[in-house]
Amino acid sequence: MIPVYLDNNATTRTDPSVVEAMLPFFVEQFGNASSMHAFGAEVGTALGKARKQLQALLGAEFDHEIVYTSGGTEADNAAILSALETQTGRDEIITSAVEHPAILSLVAHLEKTRGITVHTIGVDARGRLDIEAYRKALGPKTAIVSIMWANNETGTIFPVEQLAGLAHETGALFHTDAVQAVGKIPIDLSASEIDMLSLSGHKLHGPKGIGALYVRKGVRFRPLIRGGHQERGRRAGTENAPGIIGLGRAAELALEYMSDEQTRVAALRDRLEQGLLQRIGASFVTGDPDNRLPNTANVAFEYIEGEAILLLMNRDGIAASSGSACTSGSLEPSHVLRAMNVPYTAAHGAIRFSFSRENRDADVDHVLEAMPPIIEKLREMSPFWRERDVRTDAFNPTYA
Amino acid sequence: MWEYTDKVKDYFFNPKNSGILEDASGVGDVGALSCGDALRLMIKVDEPTQTITDAKFQTFGCGSAIASSSALTELIIGKTIDEALELTNQDIADFLGGLPPEKMHCSVMGYEALHAAVANFRGETWVDDHEEGALICKCFGIDEGMIERTIRGNDLTSIEEITNYTKAGGGCSTCAESLEAVLERVNGEMVAEGTLAPEMAFSLTSYVRPVKKGKIVNLDEKKTPLTTLQKIRLIEETIEAIRPSLQRDGGDCELIDVDGNRVMVKLTGACVGCHLSSATIEGVQAKLVEAVGMPLIVIPVTQMH
Known part of the structure; x- marks a missing residue:
């Protein structure tokens, strides 16, 4: 049985050529880029090249707009905490109900400990932001808006340019957690109003433990981590040279495969989604079909629970993930699906399939073959499943 | 996972x-x-x-x-x-x-x-949960009766354990204070009844409590194979422990040699010619395997070297 990996929004396989690019920087070119000797100099040159590679993927105007971090979570924390320091006299944050915990836990903590006012903007049934509520929340006290570029669970893409423009009208900074978007959809920050953007290496076939915060030139910034001059004083600590170089190579590859992601990968996703809806009744797609990442499908199977589905899928060699409470250690189902008002009958049984450029047609064939008996087995065991009660028209997918 | x-x-x-x-x-x-x-x-x-x-x-x-x-x-x-x-x-x-x-x-x-x-x-x-005392966890509809029963039935002494066992407090966690109050009361009663050690009881005024000891897994012990000397000593000790019961029946058992996983023993006294000797050998083998933790074959030999 060939394993089928469809959990690329959780993490991706590090591309072998990324690893190859990183390897010399452990035992051979191990110098500290800050050192005044040849060992340091050769690393410095490689870091410069890597920065250019990432700059190209982001379409950033200047390479020094990139601040390397330990990952997406650190970048998110750095962005928000910096804005609260630089935006004197402003103590409100606007964010969405469907952000990653890297944002939601942080702002909840700031609300509790620093008396910051947080406006959490809701979404509709397809996960689209309530723009009216957003407009109303913006004001002279807004320090920063943080709205994700694309949602990790449903793939729904937010209109970040429009949101950034509105934020700037009130003098607020605009940050976006683009961890799921970078490498999957084209990005051109030179033509953008976005002030700060977070990204993570391991979501785009790069290594874990490296990420970056883009800070537009001219945006005032206060470091989260102090103690050295690295990253022009914006992020202290000896550079993670292998990580930065790996991320550079990953960025280069992502640009190369960008059209493949938009076409072939999107077609695989669509075939899986439509095949599942055809074969399995009482199931539907969550998220906004018109505006979402090319690689993500979130399918809710009613009257059964996600962890049980995943365990059976795992036995068939299929890796995916679920917004179910039971898989996360938390006891509530996904905050994203709850914010979208997905009914409890389905929220517990929602499965996220996330593709990458490494997936092939055979993967989709295997999943389409494996899923119907899995769903049937669990529904037979479920006290809520009554086939006769299911009106097929009631569950016509929102997406077909 | x-x-x-x-x-x-x-x-x-x-x-x-x-x-x-x-x-x-x-x-x-x-x-x-x-x-x-x-x-x-x-x-x-x-x-x-x-x-x-x-x-x-x-x-x-x-x-x-x-x-x-x-x-x-x-x-x-x-x-x-x-x-x-x-x-x-x-x-x-x-x-x-x-x-x-x-x-x-x-x-x-x-x-x-x-x-x-x-x-x-x-x-x-x-008597459904929702009708026994006050509803404590509104997210999951867990009431005081259910929480108390579970604390008593499983000797729970922390909020985390209550959440693991009943789900109460696992949602919005606004009931954390009510859970603490119930836990303190029930633990207090358990101490008074003599079913819980006083130092284990949850108390709002004491922040330092003994930690429930988990099972300590000694990875080294699991992985390091026995040396030949350790193995032979273990075999010797085990056979010594078996001998008294054989002697009670007028028999005896002597360790002759160990070669890899083959253990040569000599049965003496009443064991010789006894039609149950094969059962005795099997019993010795089972005891040795258990003690040494590796497959061993016990072979009866008749002559000394």
Whole structure:
């Protein structure tokens, strides 16, 4: 049985050529880029090249707009905490109900400990932001808006340019957690109003433990981590040279495969989604079909629970993930699906399939073959499943 | 991923007694869709003997919820109602070789379902959670009665454990203070009743409490193979321990040599020619394998070198 990996929004396989690019920087070119000797100099040159590679993927105007971090979570924390320091006299944050915990836990903590006012903007049934509520929340006290570029669970893409423009009208900074978007959809920050953007290496076939915060030139910034001059004083600590170089190579590859992601990968996703809806009744797609990442499908199977589905899928060699409470250690189902008002009958049984450029047609064939008996087995065991009660028209997918 | 025991996995992948039990004598429904797990237990009871002759379940929930439901049916079939009611949620977890702490509430759900089904069979109204004392956790609809029962039944002494066993506090966690109050009261009562050591009891005024000791796994001990000398010593000690019982029957056993996994012994006295000597050899072998922790073959030899 060939394993089928469809959990690329959780993490991706590090591309072998990324690893190859990183390897010399452990035992051979191990110098500290800050050192005044040849060992340091050769690393410095490689870091410069890597920065250019990432700059190209982001379409950033200047390479020094990139601040390397330990990952997406650190970048998110750095962005928000910096804005609260630089935006004197402003103590409100606007964010969405469907952000990653890297944002939601942080702002909840700031609300509790620093008396910051947080406006959490809701979404509709397809996960689209309530723009009216957003407009109303913006004001002279807004320090920063943080709205994700694309949602990790449903793939729904937010209109970040429009949101950034509105934020700037009130003098607020605009940050976006683009961890799921970078490498999957084209990005051109030179033509953008976005002030700060977070990204993570391991979501785009790069290594874990490296990420970056883009800070537009001219945006005032206060470091989260102090103690050295690295990253022009914006992020202290000896550079993670292998990580930065790996991320550079990953960025280069992502640009190369960008059209493949938009076409072939999107077609695989669509075939899986439509095949599942055809074969399995009482199931539907969550998220906004018109505006979402090319690689993500979130399918809710009613009257059964996600962890049980995943365990059976795992036995068939299929890796995916679920917004179910039971898989996360938390006891509530996904905050994203709850914010979208997905009914409890389905929220517990929602499965996220996330593709990458490494997936092939055979993967989709295997999943389409494996899923119907899995769903049937669990529904037979479920006290809520009554086939006769299911009106097929009631569950016509929102997406077909 | 959760670390499920092989038995949990087996009972999830190949659940026994799942489905609908036609002409059930009692049905118990617990849990709800919104909570993420629900269990319907159906039992058939032989009236004259009050014995549960059959049981089936339907479960909406995760792997351990399904495994716990199936385990419950296996545990109660063949028992009288009174015997079945003595089962605790811990018995369900033990039957499965244990559950991850965060999943203990699955076993509690089984316990509740059994009581609900028996009440239904007896024509009583099952005292539902929501009617026993104040509703504490609004997210999952858990009341004080259920929390108190679970604290007592499982010697719980922390809020985290209460959440793991009952789910209470696992949602918005605004009930944390109420949970602390219940835990402090119940632990206090348990100390007074002598069922809980005073230093283990939860107290709002004391922040430092002894930590419940987990099982310490010594990885080295597991992995390092015995040296030949250690192995021979262990074999010697084990045989020395067996000898007295053989001597009582007028026999004896002497270690002659160890060669790899072959252990040469000489049976003497009454053992020689005894038609049970092969059984004795097998017994010695079993004891040695257990003590040394590796496969060994015991070979009886007749001559000394």
